[in-house]
Amino acid sequence: MAMMRLRREDPRVIGAFRLHRRLGAGGMGVVYLGSDRRGQRVALKVIRPDLAEDQEFRSRFAREVSAARRIRGGCTARLVAADLDAAKPWFATQYVPGPSLHDKVVEHGALSAAETAAVGAALAEGLVAVHEAGVVHRDLKPSNILLSPKGPRIIDFGIAWATGASTLTHVGTAVGSPGFLAPEQVRGQPVTPASDVFSLGATLAYAALGDSPFGQGSSEVMLYRVVHEEPQLHGVPAALAPLLRSCLAKSAQERPSTLQLSLRLKEIAAREARGVSRPAGRARPAPAPARAPEPRRPAGRTAPGRTGTRAPAARPRPGRVDSRLLRQRLIVFVTVTLLVVLGLAAAQGCQGPV
Template identity: 45%
Template sequence: MAAGMTGERLRAEDPREIAGYRLLARIGEGGMGTVYLSRTRGGQPVALKVIRREYGGDADFRRRFEQEVQAARRVQGYHVVPVVDHDTTGEQPWLASVFIPGLPLHQALAAHGPLPPDSVVQLVGCTAKALTAIHSAGIVHRDLKPSNVLLGPQGPFVIDFGIARAADATQLTLSGGVIGTPQFMSPEHALGEPVGPATDVFSLGLIAAVAATGRHPYGDGGALTLAAQIANSAQRPPRLDGYDDRLRPLLERCLAADPDRRAGTEELSELCERALGRSLNRFTGWLPEPLTEDLTARERAVLAPPPEPTVTDAGPGGPSAASSGAATTSPAGPPPPHAPAFAAAPTMHPPAHAPSAAAPVRRTPTALVVAGAAVAVVLAVVVTWTLARAGGASDEGRGDGKQSQPGDGQSQSAGGQSQPGGGQSQSAGPSHSAPAVSSSPDDSSGYTVVFEDRPFALRSPGEANVVAVDLDVPEVVQDSPGREFQLIEVSGGHWEFSTPMGKSAGTTAAQCLTGARSDVLPTEVDAADLRSTVPVGTRLCTVTTDGRLAMLEVTDITTASDGDLPDYATKLTLWRKR
């Protein structure tokens, strides 16, 4: 698909608005549906995927889709692109995710060639962190491949988790086969056996091998040939000669034929950090310069004011927006009042951009292998799919143990949209954009920036659950000591601060430090008081348990689908002492 920096222009048959989201461009298309670029009331970019009609017409798919996306929305952690909204009740189901102007790994490899060893090791370590968060929510990705790993200036991000199972089950009904990406499956997946978290680790090993050398470790055959060889791994393991000495041990731990012998995701992250000899959270120069320049250009293009959405010209007498009855509206003005307002962060499906003109294009044999990874291929096997929890047990429902049954009511939107039956979630209003954080050397605070404006979601942990927020990593984990604060869904719910948390009047480190010391919040803030105590636009500041300075800027507040605590979307900036 020919596409510019912000995607392909809308076609005559494309909708112009979905549930208050104004569609600006096409940014991807795959086996599940079409992905569009949109923006929130605050002007933040969001990716919205409209599911294909053949899926939407299947009642079983809708039920499973609801379960899987509800589970996916519970995933919290960095290096994952969260799902922020969805609907299974309309003519065509859809879901929305926050958007970052990154580049899918398969496109990066096709345009710039294999990555250097350090980049691959960091890619593996950070992706393993994403898998830890995904598996902790009771989800197995099932379709981890280069096109589902997005490269950005702040590291890699995993997309499209939590919905593959709904498509797999429906495809069994429709055709007697399953949708998958054979050359990036695990042996158990290719053999039609139940899959668990270890299957994602195997897929990550294959991704790392291709990213490092430009070749698949099982050879150069077609997709089904590679899948057959992967299925036979116990007798014929992959060839791992020729890989960097730091990378080979990681590949060996990932690509073991026996799932029980593969490294766990947390162990894998630790191995990668030791191999690098530095923190996985340092992203300055983590990618080659030409690729970094390409990513920078994409980021500028996405953050620029969007062009007016237009349809593809079908030629004389062809369809147009006017002739098809579709109204073409300019996104330059504010969206309609009912439009959802979510914070910007990382995208479910990134734009299928052409390489930047400033970056040299290198074509390698890898491009043929990797390009195939974006195509869904039907395997000639019938598979019984299970949604495996991180502990290995299967579950037909959502990650928190609750199942949505047909006819049990509508899903609750996090975007403030009206729901069937008159229900409506509450929204704190449009997002507010703050000036860029100052990290100038003359800042009197004595701190220097580590990273700034990193998207960070603080979601309700659900009924009778407690999670801890670590701003140094950053990550949200199960209740653990030594973190900055906790999200507690017990007895009405509250936030509990372990380090003094204050409000900053500005965006500099000096202002943040002053706020952390002089405008301190109570140790606990009840769920009922959060929206008034910490409204949209608030900048929360604290000195972390590691002695760093952290600022959370609240960009959006939405009502959680379960639990009393509202969901907060924030941008996190972290400084360290000079």
């Protein structure tokens, strides 16, 4: 995660935390890197002044922080501390090192099917814990997923809300990120865990494609596509496409539950990981079918059902020498030896004694 130096207007200390760097700024406020006296690092978000003056927002924010305290599980950034009564309300969560999923894809390209499924399985399991606490994230997107060395983490519960709450802060204003929020959020209908399932499906499609499944465009264009058009999943690995399409169903009732999604993604991740171990495009050759040995037949006789064909004469096995050929060679050797001896004897007789 990119860090920036503190600006002149930034505070240096908030609560029990000393601030060191800026981590970023968003629609709700500024996020700082801080630490307490024990050296524990936190991501501390300070709410914007105009929102802090809105009593309705303060009440909602207090309920959200209370709900976030109940979330248990290793796939979220744990809430450490908060001050809801400060002039500028703030809350601090455990600092998670590592790039966001958005930055990972921008810098290194789309993830493989195995990587996408593994990240998705962990996130779905994290959402199970979130939903069990009665909370809906409502803004799940690639920039709110941090890829830490210990696995992906869900961050930024700044607009999280209790299950069944409306998605409109003011009339006609949808809360969430265009291209990743569910159709019911665009329409201002109550949010449910299925709303997060839609957002997770869009997030995983982004990881596998390198782009939003609803393309690019203005907020109005993106919101229209989410409600009225089907997602573009061309290029998504075949192992993931059907499951992601079900997550992106327009009707919340047609989407899988977070538990079902987690189990299915774990299966896909395991299967795809096994497939990666072999070189692409190379298949292990199938063993040749075993053939029963044919019965031996006497030489010169044809097999049953075959006519006009004689079985070829059996060739001598390597290492065996024909006995007749051996006798012939022995006779030739003896004859040559005798001729040589007789020739030497005749030569000596002709010379006589010296």
